[in-house]
Amino acid sequence: MLRRKTVALACALLVLTGCGPAGKADGTGTPEPVVLTMVSIRDAAEVEDFVAQVDRLSGGTVRIEATHRWHANDPESEADLVREVRAGTHTLGVVGARVWHGLGVRSFDALLAPLEIRDLALERAVLGDAELTSRMLEGPAALGLEGIGILPGPLRKPAGVERRFLGPADYKGAGIAISAGEVAARSLAALGAAAVPYAFEGAPVDRFDGVELQIAAVRGNQYDGALRSLTADVSLWPRPLTILAGSNALTPDQRDLLRRAAVAALPKSIEFIRSFEQQAIGVLCGRDAMKLVIAGPERVRELRAALAPVYTWLEEDRRTRDLLARIRVLRDSTPAEPAPACPARSKD
Numbered sequence: 001m002l003r004r005k006t007v008a009l010a011c012a013l014l015v016l017t018g019c020g021p022a023g024k025a026d027g028t029g030t031p032e033p034v035v036l037t038m039v040s041i042r043d044a045a046e047v048e049d050f051v052a053q054v055d056r057l058s059g060g061t062v063r064i065e066a067t068h069r070w071h072a073n074d075p076e077s078e079a080d081l082v083r084e085v086r087a088g089t090h091t092l093g094v095v096g097a098r099v100w101h102g103l104g105v106r107s108f109d110a111l112l113a114p115l116e117i118r119d120l121a122l123e124r125a126v127l128g129d130a131e132l133t134s135r136m137l138e139g140p141a142a143l144g145l146e147g148i149g150i151l152p153g154p155l156r157k158p159a160g161v162e163r164r165f166l167g168p169a170d171y172k173g174a175g176i177a178i179s180a181g182e183v184a185a186r187s188l189a190a191l192g193a194a195a196v197p198y199a200f201e202g203a204p205v206d207r208f209d210g211v212e213l214q215i216a217a218v219r220g221n222q223y224d225g226a227l228r229s230l231t232a233d234v235s236l237w238p239r240p241l242t243i244l245a246g247s248n249a250l251t252p253d254q255r256d257l258l259r260r261a262a263v264a265a266l267p268k269s270i271e272f273i274r275s276f277e278q279q280a281i282g283v284l285c286g287r288d289a290m291k292l293v294i295a296g297p298e299r300v301r302e303l304r305a306a307l308a309p310v311y312t313w314l315e316e317d318r319r320t321r322d323l324l325a326r327i328r329v330l331r332d333s334t335p336a337e338p339a340p341a342c343p344a345r346s347k348d
Helices: 002-017 048-057 077-087 120-127 130-136 139-143 182-190 215-220 252-287 297-306 308-314 318-333
Strands: 034-040 062-067 092-096 145-151 155-160 175-178 194-197 210-213 229-231 241-246 291-293
Touching (some): 048 062, 077 092, 077 241, 120 130, 120 318, 130 145, 139 145, 145 252, 175 182, 215 252, 308 318
Parallel strands (some): 175 194, 175 210, 229 291
Antiparallel strands (some): 145 241
């Protein structure tokens, strides 16, 4: 009787800790791994280190089975995925932080504030701050969801079809294609531009005055034939990804594992973004069709002054105000990185 109770208790503990069912995967006595389904609206490369870290930290007892580029051309895909995770259709979802404001969650707004995250070094510092990220990840609870982690994303910059976007005057009356988001739309409106939500994905952009996008997307979408300039020293906002789960989809141990995996993935994810951007710059500069231009410190200060109403709006929310204050402390203590630039050409 005692032996049966001991075996039953061991089996119960395996289920509670998410280590896998008691059945054998083969004849060796190795438990089958727990498989968690994850749906992402982005490419596999952007989440692959998170997936790898889950496997590493769990010793292979928990595995992520991922679907990528879910409804990639649908402008409502991110909001739809949030709803499906909430309904329990998927265990995990990966969506852009920009989607949350439109769903009534403001906890990620500070991360998207215009001109605050100036470079990848600062983005890493911000996402590596446990207090900051934990407060941001509290937001989805209002929708019956759990915020699991935040993965870094590339920096979105202004690119012009005909005009150059340097100071505030260059934005006046411009139609600028954006990935839909309330913070981005309000920011461009404050500069006098009309923000037009757009799916991109290689769709033509020459009907706009400009776009907001990362450098690698210019190459990936082959937009350098349409775009004439990209302002290298103006980072409008990053494009981070958030990992979410249903409120009862995970055991406490699984939740802890996934959160640790997201933190562990940060350094390599940042370096992937940096490397991908540098590769794109090398190709784009070789083609010489699109110019990397510099606004300069004075014009950047003018942009920040013009964006004052947006900062006021953001800081109406107490949590956003506190998070922005912490981001600015990190900004002051994190050395700035040089703006992206074309590599020097040999004189030979």
